[in-house]
Amino acid sequence: MNEPVVVRGLTKTFYDESRGEVRAVQAIDFECRAGEIFGLLGANGAGKTTTLRMLSTILAPTAGSAALLGYDIVRDPGRVRQCLGFYSASTALYPKLTARETIEFFARINQLPEKKVPGRVDYLIERFGITTYAGARVDRLSTGMKQKVSIARTIAHDPPILIFDEPTVGLDVLNALELQNMIRELRGQGKTILFSTHIMSEAEKLCDRIAIIHNGRILACDTLANLRMSTGMHYLEDIFVHYVKGQA
Amino acid sequence: MFNARDIRVLYKRELRCAMRERSIIINSIVLQIVLYPALLWLVYTGISFVQGQTEGFTSRIMLRGIPGEHQLLRQELEKSERIAITESHDPEADLRAGSLDLLMEFTPAAAEAAAQEGNFQVRLTYDESKDRSSMALERVSELIDRYRDHFLDQQGRRFGLTSQQLQPIWVASKNVASSRQMGQFILGRMLPVFLIIMLNIGCMYPAIDSTAGEREKSTWETTLTYATSRANIIAAKYLYVSTIAAVAGILNLTAMLLTVRSVMAPLLAGRAEDFTFRIALSSLPLILLVDILLALFVAAGMMILASFARNFKEGQSLVSPFYIAVFLPVIFLQAPGLELTPAMALVPVANVTLVFRDAISGIYNWPLIGVTLAVEAVCILLLLWLATAILRHEDYVIGSYGGSFGKFLKEKLLRSGRK
Numbered sequence: 001m002n003e004p005v006v007v008r009g010l011t012k013t014f015y016d017e018s019r020g021e022v023r024a025v026q027a028i029d030f031e032c033r034a035g036e037i038f039g040l041l042g043a044n045g046a047g048k049t050t051t052l053r054m055l056s057t058i059l060a061p062t063a064g065s066a067a068l069l070g071y072d073i074v075r076d077p078g079r080v081r082q083c084l085g086f087y088s089a090s091t092a093l094y095p096k097l098t099a100r101e102t103i104e105f106f107a108r109i110n111q112l113p114e115k116k117v118p119g120r121v122d123y124l125i126e127r128f129g130i131t132t133y134a135g136a137r138v139d140r141l142s143t144g145m146k147q148k149v150s151i152a153r154t155i156a157h158d159p160p161i162l163i164f165d166e167p168t169v170g171l172d173v174l175n176a177l178e179l180q181n182m183i184r185e186l187r188g189q190g191k192t193i194l195f196s197t198h199i200m201s202e203a204e205k206l207c208d209r210i211a212i213i214h215n216g217r218i219l220a221c222d223t224l225a226n227l228r229m230s231t232g233m234h235y236l237e238d239i240f241v242h243y244v245k246g247q248a
Numbered sequence: 249m250f251n252a253r254d255i256r257v258l259y260k261r262e263l264r265c266a267m268r269e270r271s272i273i274i275n276s277i278v279l280q281i282v283l284y285p286a287l288l289w290l291v292y293t294g295i296s297f298v299q300g301q302t303e304g305f306t307s308r309i310m311l312r313g314i315p316g317e318h319q320l321l322r323q324e325l326e327k328s329e330r331i332a333i334t335e336s337h338d339p340e341a342d343l344r345a346g347s348l349d350l351l352m353e354f355t356p357a358a359a360e361a362a363a364q365e366g367n368f369q370v371r372l373t374y375d376e377s378k379d380r381s382s383m384a385l386e387r388v389s390e391l392i393d394r395y396r397d398h399f400l401d402q403q404g405r406r407f408g409l410t411s412q413q414l415q416p417i418w419v420a421s422k423n424v425a426s427s428r429q430m431g432q433f434i435l436g437r438m439l440p441v442f443l444i445i446m447l448n449i450g451c452m453y454p455a456i457d458s459t460a461g462e463r464e465k466s467t468w469e470t471t472l473t474y475a476t477s478r479a480n481i482i483a484a485k486y487l488y489v490s491t492i493a494a495v496a497g498i499l500n501l502t503a504m505l506l507t508v509r510s511v512m513a514p515l516l517a518g519r520a521e522d523f524t525f526r527i528a529l530s531s532l533p534l535i536l537l538v539d540i541l542l543a544l545f546v547a548a549g550m551m552i553l554a555s556f557a558r559n560f561k562e563g564q565s566l567v568s569p570f571y572i573a574v575f576l577p578v579i580f581l582q583a584p585g586l587e588l589t590p591a592m593a594l595v596p597v598a599n600v601t602l603v604f605r606d607a608i609s610g611i612y613n614w615p616l617i618g619v620t621l622a623v624e625a626v627c628i629l630l631l632l633w634l635a636t637a638i639l640r641h642e643d644y645v646i647g648s649y650g651g652s653f654g655k656f657l658k659e660k661l662l663r664s665g666r667k
Contacts, residue, residue, distance in 0.1 A: 053646075058469065058473065080473065085475075090466050090469050091473065092465055092467050093467070094470075095465060096265040096268040097264065105257070109258065157475070172666075222453060
């Protein structure tokens, strides 16, 4: 139980008026190790976002448990969020704040000690090349600029665990590549990264270990090399189809 | 449960964003300062203009059966620049058609009134649905009164009596209200209405922007990932919306007080010196308290409703019924004789506006003020309790609930209460 992220029997059931009871996530188990990129690979509606939303305490689990750095997501949500940076396509920035104000605000509200805030903000602005537009409002920035500010605000409080939920959705190839490089760099700094995607090539390139998730269940979880070995297939796409069809 | 430091950080963020949002600046600040004083000035100037136009019309009247003893009255009518004597074959039809303003018929007096030779009854036929006709009635009545006084004066002189000696009772009225009290009376009628309107308008945009607006801009999920409790997030939003609402109310009051003389000038023509538009300094704390209570109440109500919307447009339609509901009690405040009584002190919104009206006039009924403040505080607490109960539902928090506030109340809160 020493891994930064430990998930045990995590389950989420929704009630939908038209579909009735929907079991979005069904008793999943996994662990993420320090300094690795752990990929959740699944089609749309597989349960990736629901899982990550539970880990980030946005949603409460119906059953099971999860702990981040030993903090339980139900009993200690504030601590969990403090040691976590959450980035997704649906976590937009506040359009009326400037880039600098955005990073400052997230550093403060995510409990970075006040003394460290100015130095941390300056470092991130320089690190991400935001200097020239640090004083510009977010609603006047280009998509690429916003993406940099978004990552900077995600790590503003220097969290040890980062969640990236389908981060490249809506980005062009160059911006997507730049984002992948940044994620690699964060791994290099020792961060534990949970990365969800439905793009096979992205998972292949980035993830140290991959969990294939389908219909709310984890069908396989291993390194790409081991997945290749156990299925006898080379391409992740084929491996993915193999497991999904196997379940069907 | 609450963390003052986190609430301060969040509150500053909300205010900073709001101060850069054009719609909030316009509706919560600029309109409060400029719009209503300007609008009122326009309306009052318009009313004065229309009144002037009506007064400028010549009244077309027809005389029927004027007796020889009173030909002087005919001369007086003819001399008047605002009256033209005309003829008609069918006076009643012409009155209805608007081509005649008044028919003046003389008939010999009957019964005791006929005791004196030359006594006559005058019947004035007019159409009250027409301004010109009503104006003709007013003019002719005044002229007849003057003529009668003059006639009586002449008759009295024949018997060696003056008109003063003939009149047993003289009516002389004296207004004991000072110019300041007169001004406070007018302010007491006007300001509560505008406070409610402007506070509502000032509150509406931030209330929607901080709830439905976040969903529309996809920042709600970002907000939910803060390393602070949801109670702190909601408290900061509530404080921010209440602040803007209270500031909107105060700005409007200040603007109205500073401009009321100029705004009312068209209506007070000739009587301006009878009115002093000033509020006692001692009433300011109570007025400020009323403003804050109203802001807290309106902000809570609007935020609850707006939070069920997915975008700004939906938010506006959800909040509008609340806006009207808050405004309704204020309409009754215009009823003459309505005062702050124990029963009225129990009616939310109306009670605080009555306290406000009294405070402007320097009247402080402390027991009833106490009841009013308690009632208002209970209402605010009820709304906050409702907000807390709603926030316990995850589908509402994450924005996946698709129903309205009424449906939510029925399906989730009342049903779970019954369980």
